Amino acid sequence: MTGETMAGSEELADRFEEHRGRLKAVAYRMLGSLAEAEDAVQEAWLKLSRTDADDIENLGGWLTTVTGRVCLDLLRSRAARREEPMDDTVGTFVPDPVLRPLAHLDPAEEVLQADSVGLALLVVLENLAPDERLAFVLHDMFAVPFEDIAPIVERGPAATRQLASRARRRVRGATPSAEPDLGRQKEVLDAFLAAARGGDFEALLALLHPDVVLRADSGELVRGAAVSKLVQGAKAVAEQALLFARFAQSAELALVNGSVGVVNAPGGRVQSVMGVTIADGRITGMYILADPERLERLAAPGLAG
Numbered sequence: 001m002t003g004e005t006m007a008g009s010e011e012l013a014d015r016f017e018e019h020r021g022r023l024k025a026v027a028y029r030m031l032g033s034l035a036e037a038e039d040a041v042q043e044a045w046l047k048l049s050r051t052d053a054d055d056i057e058n059l060g061g062w063l064t065t066v067t068g069r070v071c072l073d074l075l076r077s078r079a080a081r082r083e084e085p086m087d088d089t090v091g092t093f094v095p096d097p098v099l100r101p102l103a104h105l106d107p108a109e110e111v112l113q114a115d116s117v118g119l120a121l122l123v124v125l126e127n128l129a130p131d132e133r134l135a136f137v138l139h140d141m142f143a144v145p146f147e148d149i150a151p152i153v154e155r156g157p158a159a160t161r162q163l164a165s166r167a168r169r170r171v172r173g174a175t176p177s178a179e180p181d182l183g184r185q186k187e188v189l190d191a192f193l194a195a196a197r198g199g200d201f202e203a204l205l206a207l208l209h210p211d212v213v214l215r216a217d218s219g220e221l222v223r224g225a226a227v228s229k230l231v232q233g234a235k236a237v238a239e240q241a242l243l244f245a246r247f248a249q250s251a252e253l254a255l256v257n258g259s260v261g262v263v264n265a266p267g268g269r270v271q272s273v274m275g276v277t278i279a280d281g282r283i284t285g286m287y288i289l290a291d292p293e294r295l296e297r298l299a300a301p302g303l304a305g
Contacts (some may be wrong), residue, residue: 009049012048012049012053015053015059016045016048016063019059019060019063019064020041022060022064022142023040023041023044023063023064023067024037024038024041025142026064026067026068026071026137026138026141026142027040027041027067027070027071028096028098028117029117029122029125029137029141030068030071030072030074030075030133030134030137031071031074031075032093032095032096032122032125032126033095033096034096034098034297034298035096035297036074040067040070040071040074041067043066043067043070044063044066044067044070047066048062048063048066061144061148064138064142064144065144065148065151065152068134068137068138068144068149068152069152071134072130072131072134072152072153075130075133075134076130079129079130091215091230092215092216092217092228092229092230093123093126093215093217094119094123094215094216094217094275094287094288094289095119095122095123095126096289096294096298097119097256097257097261097273097275097287097289097298098116098256098257098258099254099255099256099263099273099298100254100255101254101255102186102253102254102255102260116257116258117141117257117258118178118257118258118259118275118277119256119257119275119287120175120176120178120275120277120285120287121171121175122257123215123287124170124171124174124175125137125171127170127174128167128170128171131153131155131163132163132164132166132167132170133167134149134152134153134163135149135153135160135161135163135164135167136163136164136167136168136171138152139164140164140167140168146160146161146164149164176277176279176284176285177279178259178277178278178279178284179278179279179280179281182255182259182260184278184281185259185260185276185278186253186260188207188278188281188282188283189253189260189261189262189276189278190253191203191207192204192207192241192283193248193251193253193262195207195241196241196242196244196245196248197245197248197249199242199245201238201239201242204238204241204242205234205235205238206282207281207282207283208234208237208238208282208283209234209279209282209283209284210233210234211232211233211234211284212232212233212234212237212282212283212284212285212286213230213231213232213237213284213285213286214229214230214231214232214237214240214285214286214288215230215285215286215287215288216228216229216230216231216240216288216290217288217289217290217291218290218291219290219291219292219293219294237286247264247271247272248264250264250265250266251263251264252265254273256273256274256275257275259275259276259277259278260276261273261274261275261276262274262276270295270298271290271292271295272288272289272290272295273288273289273290273295273298274286274287274288274289275287
């Protein structure tokens, strides 16, 4: 490789890095998996490195489109592999959470958190068809024009607009309202952990919305009481909280996708992460990831020792 070519490669890599954050955000919202999002971004880089970048007028738009196409292929492949579940674990998938320490947020970090996407929304996005998810994520979340999305889904702009519109209606109808104030979120979760640690069933009931839904994703290999499950109703969820009260002893609060959540990490090893939605002082949704394989890959900077 000549010096000139090497310099050109380094310049291209630098230009790509300027867009990496946005590309990973696109891929994460498309896939709900941090590892797969990284793979999709890497694939976009490989495609760029094999392309004459001088012919690309809008590098950011080109990379976003390529990343979207890679994610769409992954989603279609995932849908093709998915079999009808034969047990009560239907609807238990919890996307990979993004963790941050609760304390000592600097202004730059607060900006990142303001743009974060909650686990509740990611769960809703999981129920969209791949083409709908792509159209909604690229247009509604990243302002990509329908004219640029249409070739990816192999439809015209009008049909692509309909995909996003259909997805938007489903998202609005299924995404719960949430308390935006981190301080009030913390108050509710502090009280929840105190009630769980103290075995106070009535206090737990008071903190849970009557129609609260708990999703616990323990992965495919976990069996017994910790198996993946979908639990509905305040009484049933409170009973689950008491059943696993011993884990509350080592739990600590953290930011989970920009909202206050709970990390259980005895001895510094993350065993579960719980995101919640809170409205009017009560918990309406709980999203627990306890899959050992996925948690092993989870980055938890500044958490759990």
